[in-house]
Amino acid sequence: MITIINGQDSISSREYLFEKKNEFLSLRTFEGEKITIADLAEFFQGTNFLDEEKNIVLENLFSKKRSDSELKEIASLLKENEKRNIVIWEEKEALSKYLNLFPKSAVKTFNYPKILFSFLESLKPGNGKFLLETFHQILKTSAQEIIVFMIVRQIRLLLGVIDKSSKFQIEEVKKLAPWQKQRLLKQAGFFDQDHLTKIYKKLYKIDLSYKTGTLSMPLVNAIDFFLLEI
Incomplete structure (x- = not known):
């Protein structure tokens, strides 16, 4: 077979x-x-x-x-x-x-649920309530590690499209279609670069602490706080 x-x-x-x-x-x-x-x-x-x-x-x-x-x-x-x-x-x-x-x-x-992409495109300041509700809805069908991986990727892409000279200019950004870059640029407009860099580092620290077993709370709770503080 x-x-x-x-x-x-x-x-x-x-x-x-x-x-x-x-x-x-x-x-x-x-x-x-x-x-x-x-x-x-x-x-x-x-x-x-x-x-x-x-x-x-x-x-x-x-x-x-x-x-x-x-x-x-x-x-x-x-x-x-x-x-x-x-x-x-x-x-x-x-x-x-x-x-x-x-x-x-x-x-x-095995494809990601469509709601995950809606969630990722909704990452922006002042949208904590929606992000929190959607995050827990996605958790019903997707592993927490997958969601965190996709959040990290989305923020990295946002940094990549607004700062072409930085280390965030990953190969994946260069391969994006024009319409994808435009959507990312629109979303990135809700952030200033310093704030976006700050939350990326914060999320990276959460992810690393989880993977090394040093996170002081369950991963879901850490992401809850992260989403509310974007």
Whole structure:
């Protein structure tokens, strides 16, 4: 059976991948960006008695730029062996043209809830009540770590679009579409740069303290206070 795991929420999709891996007694994991048709053919044709099931995980198979003919060849070989357990994991949402190569596959997509993006675009001073209510609504379907990660990312992007000379000019900012930059610039207009830098450092400290086990309160409570104080 071929299973494709993908989506914007790479943390949740990775957790699901680990669950799938635990189902297999025998398993090989390959970096999809590096694997070739020859590697796959050798794997499936091998006769290692310790690896009878020939279960395989391919990570980020669609990330590498390949010709359509090469992709079709790889897909054909995988489908010829779909009686085995074949898992394709993508850290992003896979394009439909890739999914269409495997019409009989089981597709598991992990995307962020739409309300999360509305929440991120609403990060601005004086909006604490709405942010607090929305934050707890999102917590019903998303892990707190994911939400914090996305808040950190959003503030970093805001800093990136208003201060082109700073360390916040990350590669992700440079790759944004013009309309995305315009929306970020509009949101950044609610802050002055010093204040935005200050809350970024504060959030970074909360995140670091949580990850190192030194946060003095539950993470949810710390984010509650943070949102009210933006």
